[in-house]
Amino acid sequence: MALRVLKYPHPALRHKSKPLRRVDGELKDVIREMFDLMYRQKGVGLAANQVDLPYRFFVINPEGEPTKGREFVFLNPVLEKRSGTAEAEEGCLSFPEIFAPVKRSAKVTVSAYDLDGQEIRCEFDGLMARAVQHEYDHLDGVLFVDRLSPTGLLSVKEALAELEREFEGDRQRGVIPDDQKIASRLERLEQLRT
Ligand code: ZN
Numbered sequence: 001m002a003l004r005v006l007k008y009p010h011p012a013l014r015h016k017s018k019p020l021r022r023v024d025g026e027l028k029d030v031i032r033e034m035f036d037l038m039y040r041q042k043g044v045g046l047a048a049n050q051v052d053l054p055y056r057f058f059v060i061n062p063e064g065e066p067t068k069g070r071e072f073v074f075l076n077p078v079l080e081k082r083s084g085t086a087e088a089e090e091g092c093l094s095f096p097e098i099f100a101p102v103k104r105s106a107k108v109t110v111s112a113y114d115l116d117g118q119e120i121r122c123e124f125d126g127l128m129a130r131a132v133q134h135e136y137d138h139l140d141g142v143l144f145v146d147r148l149s150p151t152g153l154l155s156v157k158e159a160l161a162e163l164e165r166e167f168e169g170d171r172q173r174g175v176i177p178d179d180q181k182i183a184s185r186l187e188r189l190e191q192l193r194t
Contacts, residue, residue: 003033003051005041005093008163011182013094014141015049017056018194019076027193028115031073034059039066043093045131047138050094054186055193058135062127077112079136080121088130090144098159100152102144104133 006012020027030053038046038059047058056076063069084106091099108129111121124132134144145156170176177185 003030003037005037005046005050006052007096007167008094008143008145008160009167010052010094010176011179012049012052012054012186013138013143015054015186016141017047017049017054017139018190020055020057020193022193023075023113023115023117031057031059031115035061035066035071038093039064041093044127045135046093047135049138049141052185054190056139058138060128060131060135062131073115074110074112074120074132074135075114077110077132077136077139079108079110079133081107081109081123082133083107086130090130090134092134092144094143095145095160095163098145098156098163100145100148100156102130102134102147102152103149104130104147108132110136 034046034051037051038044038061042064044062044064045058045060048055058074058077060072060074061069082105085103086106087101087103089099090102106129107123107125109121109123110132111119114120137143137147145153145160148156167176171178
């Protein structure tokens, strides 16, 4: 299965993902491929719906390199606690070359399952806290540009319009299916694992 990262404004990025009920070898292969794709595109996190899968999970490696850092897999994550505020520049693999400051909680406690079915519960701050909140948003169909200040939004408006034009062009060329086809594909995948 060849995964690719969907770019804004692909409708799957607005899909609210459902909890996973089945984890098997195939899903483990998908997760391995997501890490590899993320490293190739110089990202530190990737959510399932960014690769057109309607499930509640995401992967993070805060170092963004296969030989460094730690690979985190969060299945069916829940943000249990948030505290403080921190602002820093963010980007997203679904928004190539767009960066803008986003206010997030400074610290979060997240519980989730790992690939072995073990429950994990961790407190994070710094980049990990930011990445967890960014990826968690993806699962609810929320994108980092939704959280920009009016000034921040203004600064990326032209770049967003350019992505929208590219998307429309891809659609006219038949590279991207229509909304109905995208929705029924996601629904079929949901029936398999949620
Ligand atoms: Zn993102």
